[in-house]
Amino acid sequence: MALDVRLALATLRRLLRLGLILLCVASVSFGLMMASPVDPVDAYLGPLVAQVSPEQRELIASRWGFDDPAPVQFGRWLQQLASGNLGVSHVYNQPVGEVISQRFTRSIALLGSAWLLSLLLGFTLGVVAGAKERSALDKLISAYAYLTASTPTFWLALLGVLLFSVYLGWAPACCAGPVGVPSQDIHLATRLHHLVLPVATLTLLGTASITLHTRARMVALMRSDIARHAFAQGARRADIAWRHGVRHASLPALTLALASLGELFGGSILIEQVFAYPGLGQATVEAGLRSDVPLLLGIALFTTLFVSIGNTLADSLYHMVDPRMRRPSKPRQTTP
Amino acid sequence: MLRIEQLSLALPYYPRFWRRRFATHLDQLSFSVTAGSVHAVVGASGAGKSLLAHAIMGLLPKDAQLSGSCFFKQTLLDEPRKRALRGRELALIPQSLSALDPLARSQHQVNWAARRAGLPPSPARQAASQALAHYQLDERARRAYPHELSGGMARRVLTAMAHVAQASLVIADEPTIGLDPAQRSRVLDALAALALQGKAVMLITHDLRHALSIADRVTVMREGRCVESADASAFQGTGQMLESAYARALWQALPDNAFNVDTEYAEESRFA
Amino acid sequence: MNATQPRLRALACSGFVALLLLALLSGQWWLGDLPGRMQFDARLAPPGVDHWLGTDALGRELWARTLAGLGLSFQVGFLAALLGSAIALGLALLATLSPRLDALVRLLIDTLLSVPHLILLLLIAFALGGGLQAVVIAVATTHWPGLARVLRAELFQLRTAPYIDISRALGKSRGFILLHHFLPHALPHCLVGALLLFPHAILHEAALTFLGVGLSPSQPAIGILLADAMRYLSGGYWWLGVFPGLGLLLMVLSIERIAHGLRRAL
Numbered sequence: 091m092a093l094d095v096r097l098a099l100a101t102l103r104r105l106l107r108l109g110l111i112l113l114c115v116a117s118v119s120f121g122l123m124m125a126s127p128v129d130p131v132d133a134y135l136g137p138l139v140a141q142v143s144p145e146q147r148e149l150i151a152s153r154w155g156f157d158d159p160a161p162v163q164f165g166r167w168l169q170q171l172a173s174g175n176l177g178v179s180h181v182y183n184q185p186v187g188e189v190i191s192q193r194f195t196r197s198i199a200l201l202g203s204a205w206l207l208s209l210l211l212g213f214t215l216g217v218v219a220g221a222k223e224r225s226a227l228d229k230l231i232s233a234y235a236y237l238t239a240s241t242p243t244f245w246l247a248l249l250g251v252l253l254f255s256v257y258l259g260w261a262p263a264c265c266a267g268p269v270g271v272p273s274q275d276i277h278l279a280t281r282l283h284h285l286v287l288p289v290a291t292l293t294l295l296g297t298a299s300i301t302l303h304t305r306a307r308m309v310a311l312m313r314s315d316i317a318r319h320a321f322a323q324g325a326r327r328a329d330i331a332w333r334h335g336v337r338h339a340s341l342p343a344l345t346l347a348l349a350s351l352g353e354l355f356g357g358s359i360l361i362e363q364v365f366a367y368p369g370l371g372q373a374t375v376e377a378g379l380r381s382d383v384p385l386l387l388g389i390a391l392f393t394t395l396f397v398s399i400g401n402t403l404a405d406s407l408y409h410m411v412d413p414r415m416r417r418p419s420k421p422r423q424t425t426p
Numbered sequence: 427m428l429r430i431e432q433l434s435l436a437l438p439y440y441p442r443f444w445r446r447r448f449a450t451h452l453d454q455l456s457f458s459v460t461a462g463s464v465h466a467v468v469g470a471s472g473a474g475k476s477l478l479a480h481a482i483m484g485l486l487p488k489d490a491q492l493s494g495s496c497f498f499k500q501t502l503l504d505e506p507r508k509r510a511l512r513g514r515e516l517a518l519i520p521q522s523l524s525a526l527d528p529l530a531r532s533q534h535q536v537n538w539a540a541r542r543a544g545l546p547p548s549p550a551r552q553a554a555s556q557a558l559a560h561y562q563l564d565e566r567a568r569r570a571y572p573h574e575l576s577g578g579m580a581r582r583v584l585t586a587m588a589h590v591a592q593a594s595l596v597i598a599d600e601p602t603i604g605l606d607p608a609q610r611s612r613v614l615d616a617l618a619a620l621a622l623q624g625k626a627v628m629l630i631t632h633d634l635r636h637a638l639s640i641a642d643r644v645t646v647m648r649e650g651r652c653v654e655s656a657d658a659s660a661f662q663g664t665g666q667m668l669e670s671a672y673a674r675a676l677w678q679a680l681p682d683n684a685f686n687v688d689t690e691y692a693e694e695s696r697f698a
Numbered sequence: 699m700n701a702t703q704p705r706l707r708a709l710a711c712s713g714f715v716a717l718l719l720l721a722l723l724s725g726q727w728w729l730g731d732l733p734g735r736m737q738f739d740a741r742l743a744p745p746g747v748d749h750w751l752g753t754d755a756l757g758r759e760l761w762a763r764t765l766a767g768l769g770l771s772f773q774v775g776f777l778a779a780l781l782g783s784a785i786a787l788g789l790a791l792l793a794t795l796s797p798r799l800d801a802l803v804r805l806l807i808d809t810l811l812s813v814p815h816l817i818l819l820l821l822i823a824f825a826l827g828g829g830l831q832a833v834v835i836a837v838a839t840t841h842w843p844g845l846a847r848v849l850r851a852e853l854f855q856l857r858t859a860p861y862i863d864i865s866r867a868l869g870k871s872r873g874f875i876l877l878h879h880f881l882p883h884a885l886p887h888c889l890v891g892a893l894l895l896f897p898h899a900i901l902h903e904a905a906l907t908f909l910g911v912g913l914s915p916s917q918p919a920i921g922i923l924l925a926d927a928m929r930y931l932s933g934g935y936w937w938l939g940v941f942p943g944l945g946l947l948l949m950v951l952s953i954e955r956i957a958h959g960l961r962r963a964l
Contacts, residue, residue, distance in 0.1 A: 107808075114809040122825035240950040242901055244908050245924060245943030252936055263932070319525035322483050323542040323587065324513025333538055337529045356816035360905055364928065375909050378820045386824065390817055398812045413571045414528055444706040 100409070104402050111398060112391065116171070119390045120164050123383050130156045133381035134180060167387075176391075177384030181376050186388035189373060194392070196266060197369035199285060201358055204292035209347045211293065212300025217339060219301065220308020221331035231301065239298040243357045247291045247364035254287055261287040264366045288365045292357050296350070303346050307339040345407055351400035355393055427626035428482070428503075428595055429458040433494035435474070435481055435650075448491060451477050453650040455494070459643075461594065464618060464627045466637035466658075468676070469647035475630045476521060478647075479597045482628075483518050484508030498595065513543045517593035521600040521630075523580045526572040532583045533558060533568035536590055543591030557586040561616065578609035585616055596620055597628045602636055614640050634661070635680050646673045712959040715952040722949055723772055725765030732759060733766040733918045742930070745937050752937035754926065760937060764945045767920040770913070771946065774833055775900035775953075781838035782899070783845055783892035787884060790849035791876055794857060803850065807843040815840050819902060823911045833912045837899045845891040849884055856883055893957035897950040904946055920946045 131147050132139050134154065142150075151157050155166060170177065176186035219231035238246075255263035262268075262284050267276035311317055311334060312327075320330045359371035366372070370389065377385040409415045435452035451474045459465040469475050480486050482496060484505055496503040498511065508516070527535060536558055540550035558568055561582040572580055581601060588596055598617055602610045618640040621627045631637045637644060638658055646653040653672045660667040664683075665674040677683065737757035745752040751760040793803040810818065818840045826832035856862065856879070865875055906912035907921025915922055920942050927938035 111809050111812050114805060115813055118809060119821050122821045125825045127827045240897060240954050241947050242904050242943060244905060248924060248928065248939045251931060252939055256932060256934060315520060315522050315525040316527050318485050319520050321485055322512055322518040323539045325542045334527050352814035355814045359816050363909060378824055378911050390813060390821060393817050394813050397814055401812060414573050444709055
C-alpha cells in the first residue's frame with residue numbers, strides 16, 4: 091500500500107515537472123521567435139507580401155497585436171494555447187493543430203518502425219559483440235557502430251537514394267507515394283515500398299548508440315563476478331550471454347532507446363528532407379525556411395511533449411521493472 | 427584427487443601507461459588434496475589464494491602466464507580439460523556474493539547450474555530442488571532475488587549451486603566471510619559433510635582458526651609461495667611440530683593461544 | 699608495434715589519426731581561391747587525372763571545395779565546442795553556490811534537453827538569422843546541457859569530499875573554494891567533454907546548413923555541397939554527393955577516436 095502511494099506521488103511529481111518544462115520550452119521558443127529579425131507581418135503574409143500597402147500592414151499589425159510588447163503577446167499566445175488553439179499556419183493555410191496531426195500520422199510509421207528496428211538490431215548486435223570482447227565479430231560490429239555513429243544522417247540517406255534509386259532503381263527516391271495520385275488511392279504495398287529506404291536509413295543510424303551501449307554493458311558483465319561464476323559452473327559464452335546478458339542489458343537498451351527519441355526525430359527531419367517524405371520533419375523545415383512562426387512554435391511544443399514522455403518513461407522504467415527497485419529492500423532476515 | 431606441481435602464475439601490469447610487465451603472483455606452488463578430506467589453504471590477503479582457485483578452475487584472464495602442472499584424478503589437468511570438467515567435476519564456491527545474478531531468482535540460478543553441469547531440463551529441476559532442500563532453503567528463499575536474501579542464505583545458495591552437480595572437487599573461496607558465528611559454523615559443517623561424502627574439499631580462508639575446525643590438512647601460503655603443508659593435528663601446543671617459523675607465528679598469534687606475536691611477522695599475522 | 703604492448707599500439711593509432719586530421723585541415727593555408735574558381739570547359743567533370751574528385755555544375759574543383767568545407771566545419775565545431783563547454787563549466791560551477799541556483803540550472807538543463815536538438819537548432823538559427831555566428835551560438839547552446847549535467851554531478855560529489863570541508867572549516871570563502879578546488883577538478887573533465895562534443899557539433903552544423911538555415915550558400919560548407927549534390931543526384935553525378943560526405947565522415951571519425959583515446963588515458 092505504502093508503495094502504491096509512493097509511486098503515485100512520484101508520478102505526480104514527474105507530471106508537474108513535465109508541465110513546468112513544457113512551460114519553459116514555450117517561453118524559450120516564444121522568446122526566440124520574438125528575437126528573430128524576420129518581420130512578423132512579412133511572416134504572416136508569406137508570398138502575399140508584395141500585394142500589400144503600408145497602411146494595410148499597419149492594419150494587420152494592430153489586428154494581430156504584433157506591435158504589443160512581447161510579454162503581452164506571450165500572454166495572449168498562452169491563453170490561446172490553453173484553449174487548444176495553436177494558431178494558423180500560413181505555409182499550409184490550415185490550423186497548426188491539423189497540420190501537426192496530419193503530418194505526424196505519416197511520420198509515425200517512419201519513426202515507429204525505425205525505432206523498433208534499431209532497438210532490436212542494436213540490442214542483438216550489442217549482445218553478440220560484447221559477449222566475446224575483441225573477437226573478430228566484436229571488432230566488425232564495433233567498427234560498424236563507430237562508423238555509423240560518425241556518419242552524417244543526410245549523407246547516408248543521399249547515398250541510399252544514389253545507390254538504390256538512381257543506379258539500381260529498386261526503391262522510389264521521393265515522397266510517400268507516386269506523384270499525382272491522391273493519398274487515399276495509394277495501395278498499402280506502394281506505401282511500404284516508399285517507406286523502405288527512409289526506414290532503413292533511420293534504423294542504421296539509430297542502431298549505433300544502442301549497439302555501443304549494449305556492448306559496453308555486456309563487456310562489463312563478462313568481466314564481472316557473475317560471468318566468472320557462470321564459467322566456473324561450466325557455462326559457455328553463449329549461455330552466459332543468453333541467461334545473464336539479456337537480463338542485464340535489455341532494460342538499459344530500452345531506456346536508452348526511449349531517451350533518444352529526440353535524436354530519432356532529428357534524424358527523421360533530415361531524412362524526410364532528402365526523400366521529400368511529407369511528414370512532420372519536412373513541415374518543420376518548411377516552417378523554418380518560410381518563417382511560419384505559429385507552426386514552428388507548435389512543432390517545438392509537440393516534439394518536446396513527445397520527447398519528454400519518452401524521457402519520463404525511461405526514468406520510470408527502472409522503478410517498475412528492475413527487481414532491485416520494484417520491491418523495497420525487505421529487512422534482511424538473519425536466521426530462518 | 428588433485429595434485430599441484432610447481433604451479434607459477436604471472437599477471438601483466440602497466441608500470442607506465444605504455445609499458446607492460448609481468449608480476450609473479452604464484453611461485454612454484456606444490457601440494458595435493460585427497461578425496462574425502464578438507465584441505466585448507468590459509469594465508470593473508472594478497473597471498474594469492476583466490477588466484478590459485480581461479481588457476482585450478484581455468485578462470486584466469488587470457489594474458490595470464492601460467493606454468494607448472496595440475497593433475498586431477500591422476501590425469502593432467504590442462505586448459506581444455508579444465509573447461510570440460512568445470513561445473514561437472516570441479517566446482518567453485520566464489521568468495522563474493524556479487525557472483526549471484528541480482529536479476530534472477532535463486533531457484534533459477536541453481537537450476538542453471540544444474541543445466542550447465544549437463545543435466546537435461548527435468549532432472550536438472552529435480553537436482554536443483556534437492557540441492558535447495560538440502561541446504562534448508564524454503565519456498566520464499568527460492569523465489570527471492572539475491573538482494574532479498576540474508577548473507578548466510580546467499581552463501582547457502584552459492585553452496586547449493588556448487589553441490590548440485592555432485593562435483594568431486596569443491597573449492598570454497600572464503601565461504602565464511604561476513605557471517606555471524608552461527609551461520610559460519612553452518613557453512614563449515616556443510617563443507618565437512620561434503621568431505622564425508624567422499625569429495626575433496628579445498629577451503630580457502632584467511633582465518634586459521636576457522637579452517638582448523640574442519641580441516642584435515644593445512645597449507646599455509648605467503649606472497650604466492652607455499653610456506654608449509656602440514657596435518658591439522660600439527661597445529662597444537664606451541665606449534666613445535668610445525669616446520670616453518672611463519673606457520674608457527676600464525677598459530678601462536680591466535681587469541682586462544684599465547685596471543686604471542688612474533689615481532690618479525692607481527693604486521694602480517696595480525697591480518698592473517 | 700609490438701603485439702604484447704596493446705596500449706602502445708593504441709597510442710600510435712591516435713597519433714596516426716591526428717596526422718590524418720592535420721593533413722585534411724592543412725588545405726586552409728595553400729588552397730587560396732581554388733574552391734571558388736570556375737572552369738567553364740570542365741563543368742560536372744567526373745573524377746579523373748585532371749580533376750581528382752570531379753567538378754561541380756560551375757566547373758569548380760570538388761576536392762578543393764571539400765577541403766575548404768572541412769576547414770569550415772572544423773572551425774565551427776571548434777568554436778561551438780569551446781563555447782559550449784565554457785557555458786557548461788560556468789553553469790556547473792554556479793550550481794554549486796546555492797541550492798536555488800542549482801534548481802535553476804537543473805531546470806534550464808532539463809528544458810534544453812527535452813527539445814529535440816535539431817528543432818532547437820532550427821529555432822535558434824531562425825532567431826539569429828543564420829550565418830557563421832548564428833550557427834556557432836546555436837550549436838553551442840544545444841550542446842552544453844549534456845556536459846553541464848556530467849560536470850554538475852562531478853562537482854556535487856566533490857562537495858562532500860573531506861578536503862573541501864577542511865578548507866571550509868579553515869574559513870576560506872566560497873569564491874576561494876570555487877577557484878582553487880572545484881575549477882581545477884572540473885577542467886580535465888571539461889576538456890574531454892569538449893572533445894566529445896566536437897564531432898556532434900560538426901555533424902549538427904552540417905545538418906543545419908544542409909537544411910538551408912545554417913551557413914550562407916556562398917560558402918563552400920559541406921552541408922551546402924551536399925544540398926547542391928541533391929539537385930544533381932538523378933543525373934548520376936555521384937561524386938558530388940559521395941566525396942564531401944566521405945570527407946566529413948573521416949574527420950568526425952578521427953576526432954571521435956582521439957577523444958575516446960584521451961578519455962581512456964585520463
